[in-house]
Amino acid sequence: MLAWLGIAAAVVLAAPDQQLLEAARALEAGRIDQAKTMIAKAVALKAPPAAVDRLLAELAFRDGRTAEALERYQALLNASPTNSLYAERAAIAALKLGEVARAAELARRATASPAASWRAWNARGVAADLQGDWAAADAAYGRASGLAPERAEILNNQGWSRMLRGEWGAALPLLERAAALDPQAARTRHNLELVHVALAGDLPRRRPGESDQDYAARLNDAGVMARIQGASARAVAAFSRAIETRNQWYRRAARNLALAQQQR
DSSP, X not given: OHXXXXXXXXXXXXXXXXXXXXXXXXXXXXXXXXHHHHHHHXXXXXXXXXXXXXXXXXXHHHTTOHHHHHHHHHHHHHHSTTOHHHHHXXXXXXXXXXXXHHHXXXXXXXXXXXXXXXXXXXXXXXXXXXXXXXXXXXXHHHHHHHHOTTOHHHHHHHHHHHHHTTOHHHHHHHHHHHHHHOTTOHHHHHHHHHHHHXXXXXXXXXXXXXXXXXXXXXXXXXXXXXXXXXXXXXXXXXXXXXXXXXTSOOHXXXXXXXXXXXXX
16 A cells, blocks of 8 residues: 555656646745756656746745846746736845846836735835935835835844935934844844944944954945945045954955045
């Protein structure tokens, strides 16, 4: 009886549709290697090309192959222009690649649907921030938080948006709430530290065991925040310390130092 069940199960799993279903489940659960295997089997069993293309796009997206994901989702959008999920994924990928104008247009398309997710609205907020459109950013984050009020990612981005405007006091409670919801989020912790530095008017202290590279990067970020705040002396100090800490010519900090000195 057990042997018969095993054969029956193998027959069911051999169907290309079943392989595609299992691949989709594996991707959703973050089991990338398993998803790759299932997709390969589905292709070998001549699964419908359109279904395979969708899974390959999602696989690239979740596997960190951002440029490939963007192009795959763009191709899917060309065939299905109103698909909000394709537009959402493509917008997020474009943001990661620094293609802000493209990301903004894709996020607009993603949020044109009444079924747009909080991720689509969040991406639209990030794109608006990068374009300096604060009103659009606030509106987009408002829609995102209305759909998912307890998502730390949205709160972190709202806090970062306030930081970009130099509104440190407004950023603080947003980032504190984000950190409470997701204490392991390194980006939120980093942003929260920058706000504390800005409000305290001091430079970041070195953490126990922190590498020269990591500390120099934090000093550089603190300098950027100080420059936004108009605290040119503190910006110069931060950039100078970043270069010294790195023990080599730290190009990004050096460039920022030159800019800050010009603005004094």
